[in-house]
Amino acid sequence: xxxxxxxxxxxxxxxxxxxxxxxxxxxxxxxxxxxxxxxxxxxxxxxxxxxxxxxxxxxxxxxxxxxxxxxxxxxxxxxxxxxxxxxxxxxxxxxxxxxxxxxxxxxxxx
Amino acid sequence: xxxxxxxxxxxxxxxxxxxxxxxxxxxxxxxxxxxxxxxxxxxxxxxxxxxxxxxxxxxxxxxxxxxxxxxxxxxxxxxxxxxxxxxxxxxxxxxxxxxxxxxxxxxxxxxxxxxx
Numbered sequence: 001x002x003x004x005x006x007x008x009x010x011x012x013x014x015x016x017x018x019x020x021x022x023x024x025x026x027x028x029x030x031x032x033x034x035x036x037x038x039x040x041x042x043x044x045x046x047x048x049x050x051x052x053x054x055x056x057x058x059x060x061x062x063x064x065x066x067x068x069x070x071x072x073x074x075x076x077x078x079x080x081x082x083x084x085x086x087x088x089x090x091x092x093x094x095x096x097x098x099x100x101x102x103x104x105x106x107x108x109x110x
Numbered sequence: 111x112x113x114x115x116x117x118x119x120x121x122x123x124x125x126x127x128x129x130x131x132x133x134x135x136x137x138x139x140x141x142x143x144x145x146x147x148x149x150x151x152x153x154x155x156x157x158x159x160x161x162x163x164x165x166x167x168x169x170x171x172x173x174x175x176x177x178x179x180x181x182x183x184x185x186x187x188x189x190x191x192x193x194x195x196x197x198x199x200x201x202x203x204x205x206x207x208x209x210x211x212x213x214x215x216x217x218x219x220x221x222x223x224x225x226x
Contacts, residue, residue: 034214036215041147041198041220042219042220043114043200043202043217043218043219043220044153044200044202044215044217045217046214046215046216049214087152087153096158096160096165096166097155097166098143098155098158098215099155100152100153100154101152102152103152
């Protein structure tokens with residue numbers, strides 16, 4: 001079965017970079033890696049996605065290993081508003097399948 | 111308009127009731143999704159509609175019945191639910207996928223369902 005694993009929780013000091021890892025060892029060759037976050041049981045919010053190359057947008061950076069079995073989401077300067085559960089999607093196991101990873105609860109500390 | 115709306119926000123129902131959840135988007139997306147999320151767990155995919163046709167049913171019990179009356183609306187009809195069905199039900203929409211490429215999904219705020 002496809003399985004995407006993440007550490008259950010992480011702390012990060014405000015203003016520092018938050019690095020959130022994800023293992024997606026069953027990812028297929030043409031399957032993208034997606035990251036979402038969810039604040040206070042609201043709907044998940046899209047952050048970033050990538051296939052092979054590193055990606056950056058206004059919210060975050062995404063680093064994908066060469067073998068594509070893992071990735072890291074980087075929030076360069078974490079703020080208190082970044083406190084949320086972060087989900088990785090990769091290795092969902094088939095066309096139109098969407099399997100969220102186990103999620104990391106990020107706590108940004110003042 | 112990049113919003114997905116869901117109604118109601120909260121729903122309490124008995125095990126013999128019939129109720130419906132509603133989801134709406136006006137972004138022109140042709141893929142729509144229902145997810146179930148239990149407390150402290152990731153969302154779990156239930157159904158996917160592509161071009162108003164059901165394309166994915168993740169072995170969901172028949173007491174959950176989805177419907178996509180048009181490209182903007184998605185309903186989830188509920189009947190004879192169990193207390194363990196209590197959860198946050200999330201709707202999402204996206205552009206239609208290419209193989210293995212699922213576009214960014216836009217999620218609604220969810221309906222908090224309690225089954226007594």
